[in-house]
Amino acid sequence: MRIEIPERFPVPFNAAINPFTGRVSQRFWEWLIQEDLIPTERSKERLRRSGIELASCYCWPWADSETLLLGMKWMFFFFRFDDQMEEGAAQRDFGRVCRAVEEITGIMSGNGRGPGDSTFPRSLHRTWTETKMGQPEEWVNSFGRNFCDLVRSYTDQSRFNYETPATPMGLAAYEEFREITFGMHWVYDFMEMVNASSKGYLPQQVRNGSAMRSLRRASTVQQALLNDVFSAARESHQDRIVNGVVLFQREKRCTVGDAVGYVLDRMEQLVDIYSEACHNLLKEARQCGARAQQAEAAAVRFIENMDAIIGGNHDWHHIVMRYATDDVSSPSGALCYPDDL
Template identity: 25%
Template sequence: MPQHVRFDLPFNTPVSPHLEYARDRHLLWVRERGLVRSQAGFEEYQSWDLSQAAARTYPHASADDLVVLMNWFSLAFLFDDQFDAGRADRADRIAEVARELIATPLRPAGTAPRVVCPITLAWVEVWEYLSNGMSLTWQARFAASWGRFLVAHCEEVDLAARGMAATLGLDAYAGFRRRTVGIHHSIDAGERSRGFEVPAAAMAHPLMERMRDLAADTIGFMNDIHSFERERRRGDGHNLIAVLRRERDYSWQEASDEAYRMTTGCLDEYLGLEARVPQMCDELGLDADERARVGMGVEGVRHWINGNYEWALTTGRYAADKDGPVATAELAGRGSVDDLLTM
């Protein structure tokens, strides 16, 4: 089964010692904020174990910061599960809420949302905390990456609503997946989790830009492989294996094998570029402190590649053999039993 597919990653990453503390407070928060309303929805959400994902991808965050990062994780995943192309008005409502989520980091922190629903209210709260202490440069970078991610999701919903989700070719899908996976802003949040910022000159260097793109490709393709059985059951064509099968007339096994090859190819290219980071630092004339911050930035990318991989092997979000109310909702085209786009 694809969720059990293993990749040979040449590095390990730690798990936060604050996992249990943060998980308890996070689960209380999602209930109090109305992000999970039904018992079935709460049980499904617990099975995803996003708390483990946050503890693996941000292992050096303080206990309180880790709670906030878990809270932020919930917003992106729960928003993704609001998509229901079977309802004529759903795409418009998703776009309206997405615009509000995009606008929040561009306003003064704490500004009340203009579109009110559980997700927008929770995001205002999370962003006020997440942005605290970070420079305007970092905030603008995060906001741009976050915005691209949300716009891509709106495009995905629109394609599904128009029956065009299964029309993307491989190249178009790969570029699209790079945005929908949401890794760029997630790596940005790694800086917030440790209270540092990668020097702007290094962040803008083509080497770092390519490394971030390759990390996004690696993680996105890994997720496609691990979630394939679940998405196949739902009839979701937004998956690398499905695209390869359709475009190249592969069998499912051939498509899975090629997806694996593409994923390891992205990882190998990433590792090759990572080895050139010291040379980049020399080229830019970075001092010892700046080099240390670049090193932490690269470490943050590693945390995301490995941490997300370890989480994906066990999360209930990718399980293909679920039954019950949530599974029934998925078969009807929805990922969640709770509507979070209305009050």
């Protein structure tokens, strides 16, 4: 599949970047080497192309250096798991994907048999222990639940992409599916923790309210559809069919170029839904009684950060080489990490 990237996307927000980007990026690479998480030249090159440090700095522009480093570690776990499940030995092995999902979610929930001997699970276990320290139980539960939901979604991704015969997925079902598989809910939780030091945590009724659900969903699916445009060519090399461009092309019986146009139209609609949800979130925050002032301040910062994430998602995709096709189209195959899950 050949896709021409549009000159403009319906993304009306500017990115913001963390001022500690350079210094923390160096510490991040030192941690990776110390933990033996990128032991081969191919894994190092996959990491360079993925722009994990840049993604983290766009997501949490107001994090201090220590918290930003912690966020980079989580972004790495997400990206590495994604690559191992979708481009490594587990790519077409549903049973192996299920075992890997069970191992990671067991560590996060505390119900597993321990992290075992592999470097990835052991490092994840240490980082999860560090992350939970001193945080409110409600926040810990939300972060753990959302990260586990993302990891579990890889069983569905594996089944939808490679089962024979393939199960058709409509656009509405795809958006519901993609809200989880794009992996932003744990990012939003981490964002709240970053901003809590100055603005406090959101009250539970605001965090779990209808406006927040609408805001998170619209933001996530909008970003995911942009990702679909950039990733479709690489995914087509790997016979992966669960992509918004592919689904619009099938449902509308149109060219790839027209399908991209439909994706952009849907992105624009989602920006409008997101903007309305932001307005409603502030209304809910102002109805928190004695906590209304603090709740509104936390909600304002949440929205400011979410705007920056949407803008950063746009810029990140234009900068990084994560979705280049030169490796997957070569005889040596995808640049990837060791298969240790």
